[in-house]
Amino acid sequence: xxxxxxxxxGTMFVGSAALAADSHKIVLEAGKASVYNIEAHVGDTIEIxxxxxTDAKHDLYATDEAHTFDLTGMQHGxxxxxxxxxxxxxxxxxxxxxxxxxxxxxxx
Ligand SMILES: [Cu+2]
Numbered sequence: 114x115x116x117x118x119x120x121x122x123g124t125m126f127v128g129s130a131a132l133a134a135d136s137h138k139i140v141l142e143a144g145k146a147s148v149y150n151i152e153a154h155v156g157d158t159i160e161i162x163x164x165x166x167t168d169a170k171h172d173l174y175a176t177d178e179a180h181t182f183d184l185t186g187m188q189h190g191x192x193x194x195x196x197x198x199x200x201x202x203x204x205x206x207x208x209x210x211x212x213x214x215x216x217x218x219x220x221x
Contacts, residue, residue, distance in 0.1 A: 134196075136160055139205070139215060141187075144169040151217045153197050159217065161205075162192040170209035177203030180217075 134156040140147040142164045151159065163171055166189060174183040179199035185208055187193070197219045207213035 134158060136194075138162065141165045141171040141173075143167060146171075146213060146215055149215050151215065153217060153219050155197060155200055155219060155221055157219075158194055158196050160192065160194045163187050163189055165189060170207075171213070172208035173205050173213075173215075174208060175203055175205045177201070179203075
């Protein structure tokens with residue numbers, strides 16, 4: 114699974130490179146996410162890190178047209194970074210936990 118995540122990161126970084134871009138961390142820990150709302154700008158990076166040592170599964174995915182990924186099988190220690198490339202709002206869901214929804218609001 115780790116190799117698949119790294120390969121996906123490679124393609125996601127072909128987005129626009131904005132100056133002074135921020136990064137926003139989502140840490141998966143103790144059965145939950147560290148944030149459920151992210152305010153970002155185009156060119157910012159979202160960094161998802163799996164640090165959960167419980168049995169909770171975090172198979173995060175997003176189906177937004179401009180921000181699509183599926184991290185099914187993510188394991189402790191894995192991480193996935195991607196750039197937000199389009200303005201708008203999308204939600205990162207978790208296949209394993211219906212209540213886990215992280216809203217990302219992207220402005221120009
Ligand atoms: Cu989860």
